[in-house]
Amino acid sequence: MIPVYGFSGANVAVLGLGRSGLATARALRAGDATPICWDDNPAAREAAEGEGFTCRDLHKQGGFDDVASLIVSPGIPHLYPTPNPVVRAALDAGVPVDNDIGLFFRSVATSQWDNFERIPQIVAVTGSNGKSTTVALLHHILESAGKEVQMAGNIGRGVLDIDPPGDGGIVVLELSSYQTELARSMTPDVAVFTNLSPDHLDRHAGLGGYFAAKRRLFAEGGPDRAVIGVDEDEGVFLAGQLSMGAADDRVIRVSSGRKLAGVGWNVFARKGFLSEYRKGRQAGSIDLRQMTGLPGAHNHQNACAAYAAARTLGLAPRMIEGALETYPGLPHRSQTIAEVDGVRFVNDSKATNVDSAVKALSAFKKVRWICGGLEKDGGLEALKGQTGNVQKAYVIGREAANFAMQLDVEAEVCGDMARAVEQAIADAQEGETVLLAPAAASFDQYDSFEKRGDDFIAEVEKRLK
Structure with a gap:
């Protein structure tokens, strides 16, 4: 642990009690500060209280009267699209806002x-x-x-x-x-x-x-x-x-x-x-x-x-x-998970935007492309003209039909991962790659890109046994 210095004897508010938030609270306490914690999720507050931290509803009037600084977890907006109400309250009270990276340095x-x-x-x-x-x-x-x-x-x-x-x-x-x-x-x-x-x-x-x-x-x-x-x-x-x-x-x-x-x-x-x-x-x-x-x-x-x-x-x-x-690669990032009968299976679930998906597609010559999910701002326009290596797309996600209509390659609306993997395997020929590179976020069907990648691996392994 890196103890946080500069706040000895002071109250420091911590907003967001996930991995980084709880680590921040522990590091503040190790540096002799008093963390004042808050998360809108009752289960997260209960976990923090279980470690002996004080939780205070920072939305309430006067919540920052005795606070030296507010430390915000990464996922919480502080300016755009609109500031989180707690962040705005801290700024209105003249309380400096920082994050764990600032404390680390x-x-x-x-x-x-x-x-x-x-x-x-x-x-x-x-x-x-x-x-x-x-x-x-x-x-x-x-x-x-x-x-x-x-x-x-x-x-x-x-x-x-x-x-x-x-x-x-x-x-x-x-x-x-x-x-x-x-x-x-x-x-x-x-x-x-x-x-x-x-x-x-x-x-x-x-x-x-x-x-x-x-x-x-x-x-x-x-x-x-x-x-x-x-x-x-x-x-x-x-x-x-x-x-x-x-x-x-x-x-x-x-x-x-x-x-x-x-x-x-x-x-x-x-x-x-x-x-x-x-x-x-x-x-x-x-x-x-x-x-x-x-x-x-x-x-x-x-x-x-x-x-x-x-x-x-x-x-x-x-x-x-x-x-x-000797570098083995990272899970969910151009991760080769199998090669059977000349067909390679690659998990690039981390390709959550169009640019990263284009780069993944360009890495392989003949691709059976599993894609789709929650579209990001900017749409899929940048994919056009970049799919020359794709033999066929197999589209997943709640809006799979709309996603497929925007592609400039032959696309089959599969909806879920099981159907997409099944069809891609059925169609794949020797020398081709079955590639998961979604070009979209995972949150319409999965909690994270890791969960999506794990599902892809499980479906591939199930069918290759």
């Missing part, structure tokens, strides 16, 4: 670090797609190199729930736009921006607000090194804002699909080969084509980002290459 460094030979380092990764894979891949690389490393944030444990990093320790964080938008303190040593595509637009009042939330990690934090994916205009703009000139190697530009030229520090992947260039000269090269845990151009982009971050931390190219070869 203000508390992780302690006087004990003065005695370390090597100061711990924090790597923070944000972007639209590939964050989890990039974080897990970097964690795997560092662990393979014998480093003391932990991953947290949107993946693994809550940021305040990890162990304090020791001498030379490294913490790798996955940060969503919900987290970067609100945190009052962000000071990573290395910050990574993977890419940008439309997502969470209602929460950020449009694409500009969404990008602004991501950008805060770099503008507010001032990392020593920044790894920036430059395959979209926003990444090019961000890299330009951070760089002091063409040769400024504090900014590492990353691309998948095109060669990056110039005298700066560049890492890119083309035709399955990763290349590193510094000062116009090649410094490293890795063949990614046979690495089963990293299929497709989108995963090659993730590999470039993780490689670049590992290089900033002092690892040699050959050491990184060995770790990439």
Whole structure:
């Protein structure tokens, strides 16, 4: 646990008592603060009270009279589409609003670090797609190199729930736009921006607000090194804002699909080969084509980002290459679950938006595509012209018929996962891939993308026995 400092003897309100909220309350108590907790869910309040925390209805008049700060869980809106009433009450009362990420960065460094030979380092990764894979891949690389490393944030444990990093320790964080938008303190040593595509637009009042939330990690934090994916205009703009000139190697530009030229520090992947260039000269090269845990151009982009971050931390190219070869992949992210009679079955349930689904589809030559669910803002227009590898789509979800009508490929309305898997298996030929890449959220039929992916795996395994 990372005890939270700076609130000794003070009352600190905690709104939202899920994983991060309860971890925050525990860390505040460990730092000698008094957490005042609230969640609209009675069961969540009961769990908190079971750990000895005080719960107070913060909606009521005077709820913030003796409160030093309000700490908000990521899923709770503080501005758009409308502020949560408790957040608005805190702001009206002049009470600062923060989140667990802000508390982490203000508390992780302690006087004990003065005695370390090597100061711990924090790597923070944000972007639209590939964050989890990039974080897990970097964690795997560092662990393979014998480093003391932990991953947290949107993946693994809550940021305040990890162990304090020791001498030379490294913490790798996955940060969503919900987290970067609100945190009052962000000071990573290395910050990574993977890419940008439309997502969470209602929460950020449009694409500009969404990008602004991501950008805060770099503008507010001032990392020593920044790894920036430059395959979209926003990444090019961000890299330009951070760089002091063409040769400024504090900014590492990353691309998948095109060669990056110039005298700066560049890492890119083309035709399955990763290349590193510094000062116009090649410094490293890795063949990614046979690495089963990293299929497709989108995963090659993730590999470039993780490689670049590992290089900033002092690892040699050959050491990184060995770790990439043994990376097993993450559940629900381009996860190969079976290969039978020449048909491959891949679970990419995490492809919850159109951009991530397009990238998943491009990774395989002939696809039986299981898709559908709760559409996100922006619709499915961006899928058109991107489905050339699809032999047929099998659509699930409560609005499966409407979803299928928007596709530019042959589509069968299946409704549920069992029917979709059954039909895809019946139609699949040798050399094809049955791919779950929904291009939609899961919440119309499942509690999470993990539950959806688990259902896909279970249905496949049932029929392949």
